[in-house]
Amino acid sequence: MSEISVIRCSTYQPVEIDKAVREAVNFIGGMGRFVKKGMRVLLKPNLLSDKPPDKAINTHPGIIKAVANMVIEQGGIPCVGDNPGIYSLTRVIQNSGLAEFIRGENIFLVNFSQYILKQTPQNYTFNEFKIAKEVLEADLVINLPKIKTHGHMLLTLAVKNLFGCLARQERIQWHLRAGINRNFFATMLVELYSLIQPGLTIVDGIIGMEGNGPGSGTPREIGVIIAGIDCLAIDTVITHILNLDSQRLYTIKAAEGRNLGKTSLNEINILGENINHLIINNFQLPLELKEDFEWGYYIPKRFRTTLKHNLIPKPAIDPTKCNLCFICLNNCPARAITTDKRRVIIDYITCIRCFCCQEFCPQGAITIKESWLCKNNPLKLIDAIKI
Ligand code: SF4
Ligand code: SF4
Structure with a gap:
């Protein structure tokens, strides 16, 4: 059984975010279970673009700040790291509102620039990945994805968010190698996930993105904060909330038989809200992936x-x-x-x-x-x- 907590939250008011994130983490043992004094904690949000928070493209700065403060309370040293797709991290942080949120806080920022070659186990499809040094050397990685649609992978959730831990050049190469084959690309994402395995994942599902995601879709209220260790279980729970068959998510299909996490609701212990009361209807997928075929x-x-x-x-x-x-x-x-x-x-x-x-x-x-x-x-x- 994997334990996943789901908390209702429909606003980015700092007090409410803080309350919801704490509640979600407390359900799975509290931040003290994950962070010990002196630990270097890498927070990996989804920072795709330099657009403001109301566009729902990036993980909301309020979530990043709330999690960082909880890390500090436990004596940990939080560091926010990413390597955004188009712009520099500095530009993204300045224009997206994150700089304003964390000004004066004891939170470090790091633009991934050095990468370590990591070999995969023998039975894997891919032999190696170049993963950001800061990710591999952190004492704990906290994954902070946002719920969004994705033109290639249908949705970008907890597993997909870790793609940003690869060198930018390597990400381009992966796209070239995988091409149209979404299952191949998803296998790569799942194998990458198995090498990183964040110690904790907290999902920004307050306002997600539907339609032409992940960069140009429409903000859509989903109203949840989700926390857990097992990213596959988290993604499974999210598909249920979005009223989708979890088997439509390529990463969930690619993870089958790998023993990396739970992909059936029967094997997931959901704490907090009853997710059947949170289901949203008519969530718009990226155009033309409604009827996908190989x-x-x-x-x-x-x-x-x-x-x-x-x-x-x-x-x-x-x-x-x-x-x-x-x-x-x-x-x-x-x-x-x-x-x-x-x-x-x-x-x-x-x-x-x-x-x-x-x-x-x-x-x-x-x-x-x-x-x-x-x-x-x-x-x-x-x-x-x-x-
Ligand atoms: S299609 Fe978009 S990214 Fe390409 S040139 Fe036009 S505005 Fe820029
Ligand atoms: S290969 Fe095709 S889909 Fe991919 S970036 Fe180029 S034009 Fe766009």
């Missing part, structure tokens, strides 16, 4: 490149929103984006459908669009043929 499996290899263009969802740029910042162009791992100075253009044959461009676009100008074949739901056709 196209490559059914198609002979020689036709895949040609058919890719017409079969699988693809990123589409809205020129009325694009301000030609070229962030997408500079961050496309496949170098599939070019410009003629008046617009940015995607080469769909080269594009590997990693949706990094959609994740990073600060204007929300990139969405995921389905192709005409998807609209006609080829799965139905394929199922009919199989029968």
